[in-house]
Amino acid sequence: MDYKEIALDIYEEITDTDEIREDLDLDLFDAGLIDSLAVINIILKIEEKLGVSLQPTDFEKEDIATINNFIKYLNNINENN
Structure with missing residues (x-):
């Protein structure tokens, strides 16, 4: 999976x-x-x-504050599931 593109797609849609x-x-x-309201939508998009x-x-706020942090977070989710 290309987590960079997934992260960018999610955040482009949210923002x-x-x-x-x-x-x-x-x-x-x-x-x-x-x-904080966007966080719920981010969670829903990750789940989807x-x-x-x-x-x-x-997750912590820092995990989703930047695209690069979000990419790392998505990689961690994949490794743990």
Whole structure:
């Protein structure tokens, strides 16, 4: 699986912008592109694309704050399932 593309697809859909591709280390919370409500949608998209079941307590804010962190998180999910 290409977790980079999965991460970018999820975040483009959630943020409704492709600007996230420009800086994969941009803190999307600080930039105002995602917020606590977006986290629920991120969880739903992960479950849909990877076929796993997650809870909001299954990750830290830092795990999903940047695209690069999110890619690492998706890799970890795959390794643990």
